[in-house]
Amino acid sequence: xxxxxxxxxxxxxxxxxxxxxxxxxxxxxxxxxxxxxxxxxxxxxxxxxxxxxxxxxxxxxxxxxxxxxxxxxxxxxxxxxxxxxxxxxxxxxxxxxxxxxxxxxxxxxxxxxxxxxxxxxxxxxxxxxxxxxxxxxxxxxxxxxxxxxxxxxxxxxxxxxxxxxxxxxxxxxxxxxxxxxxxxxxxxxxxxxxxxxxxxxxxxxxxxxxxxxxxxxxxxxxxxxxxxxxxxxxxxxxxxxxxxxxxxxxxxxxxxxxxxxxxxxxxxxxxxxxxxxxxxxxxxxxxxxxxxxxxxxxxxxxxxxxxxxxxxxxxxxxxxxxxxxxxx
Numbered sequence: 001x002x003x004x005x006x007x008x009x010x011x012x013x014x015x016x017x018x019x020x021x022x023x024x025x026x027x028x029x030x031x032x033x034x035x036x037x038x039x040x041x042x043x044x045x046x047x048x049x050x051x052x053x054x055x056x057x058x059x060x061x062x063x064x065x066x067x068x069x070x071x072x073x074x075x076x077x078x079x080x081x082x083x084x085x086x087x088x089x090x091x092x093x094x095x096x097x098x099x100x101x102x103x104x105x106x107x108x109x110x111x112x113x114x115x116x117x118x119x120x121x122x123x124x125x126x127x128x129x130x131x132x133x134x135x136x137x138x139x140x141x142x143x144x145x146x147x148x149x150x151x152x153x154x155x156x157x158x159x160x161x162x163x164x165x166x167x168x169x170x171x172x173x174x175x176x177x178x179x180x181x182x183x184x185x186x187x188x189x190x191x192x193x194x195x196x197x198x199x200x201x202x203x204x205x206x207x208x209x210x211x212x213x214x215x216x217x218x219x220x221x222x223x224x225x226x227x228x229x230x231x232x233x234x235x236x237x238x239x240x241x242x243x244x245x246x247x248x249x250x251x252x253x254x255x256x257x258x259x260x261x262x263x264x265x266x267x268x269x270x271x272x273x274x275x276x277x278x279x280x281x282x283x284x285x286x287x288x289x290x291x292x293x294x295x296x297x298x299x300x301x302x303x304x305x306x307x308x309x310x311x312x313x314x315x316x317x318x319x320x321x322x323x324x325x326x327x328x
Contacts, residue, residue: 001272002148002159002177007184008194009039009165012214015243016184017162018045022254023265024158026116030099032109034161035123036144036174042162043121046112047251058125059143062107066143069103070094070150076313082306085142086173086292088285089150090313095322096150098157104147115254141174148177149288152320155276173291175201176284180208180275182268185229187213187221192228199232205287208275210234212268235267281319288318 005020007013014037024031035042043053059066067080073092077083089095096104109120124141141164153159161178175181183198185191195211202209213225213236225233242257289312292300296308316322 001155001157001179001276002151002153002161003272004161004163004175004178004181005184006163006175006181006198007165007214008186008191011165011184011186011191011194012237013165013182013184014041014045014162015247016182016212016214016237017160018042019243019257019261020182020265020268021046021119021160022114022116023262023269024160025114025119026254027269028117029156029158031119031158031160032098033112033119033121034144034159035121036141036161037164038124038141039165040123040125043112043123045246046114046119046121047246048112056110056121056123057108059108059122059147060125062104063143063146065107066104066146070096070146074313076311078306082304082308082311083146084292084295084300084304084308085145086149086288086295086300087146087308087311088288088292088313088316089318090311090316093150095152095318096147098151098153098159108143141172145172145174145177148174149318152318152322154320155273158272173287173295176205176207176287176291178207179279180210180272182234183209183211183232184214185211185225186215187224192225195229195232206283208278210268210271212237212264215239234271235264237261237264282317285317 005013005017021031021033033042043056064080067083070093071077071080071083072094074090075092076090077087096102105120109122111118112121124144151159183195185195198209209232211229211232212234216222216236216238222236225236240258240261242252245252292312293309300308
């Protein structure tokens, strides 16, 4: 299952994403965690210190390797240089799977040891001083989008992505790559305004969206969120001494997380699992192609000097049953 955590800056989305990852790992689910927020905090939230966080390899720095590997023997892609972030897979493409070893994971993923197991962490990489004035930060998450376009996952596997803060999560087709999107909303007018933006985008593209109310202090906060977001509100989360201790660099064993917060995390897992019944690989592939053609026309053809529409394999549908020969 591909799960996104989105929300405005400061809403607590990274903290909740990290708790969800810990919860899944404690339940023995295989997890790939991806920090797609340009402000890289997921590693720290999973317990890495500053030096360990700084040593994480940036996916963007390995984009040529990622493209070359995923291209495989796909004859519709003339060269790895002609691939852009939205390039879809086709016959001959290499696909990624959660439980495997491959050169992409070797270069970009690092094992993070948690209380109850390990998680594989991948990061886009920070926006550096050399990028200022010459690069758009959306290009940083291009490697994430390309990998998700080529990733086949099953119902008992998880890819959890901490997305860019605010409505910028919808600035590319990346937001359509998920089975479930958890929108973290504070019980404030500003928090609800972000929800309304997300709700509009989600409705237009058939995105499964659940609201997680965060920083809820009293019943009037719950009532406010229920009045404003209605049935989209899945669960609310309040203060956590465990989280406060973790943020100070002194995390207690995860099993000591407050019972009410463990229940909330289980509700998130249940909602994610329930969404599997509605997984539509044909729609998923159509949306992938839709955004690729849009990007090709608006900038991709000019940048690569190629007709990127020719990369689309009309007979290909990405799905768990996709049986492609995997090139060596």
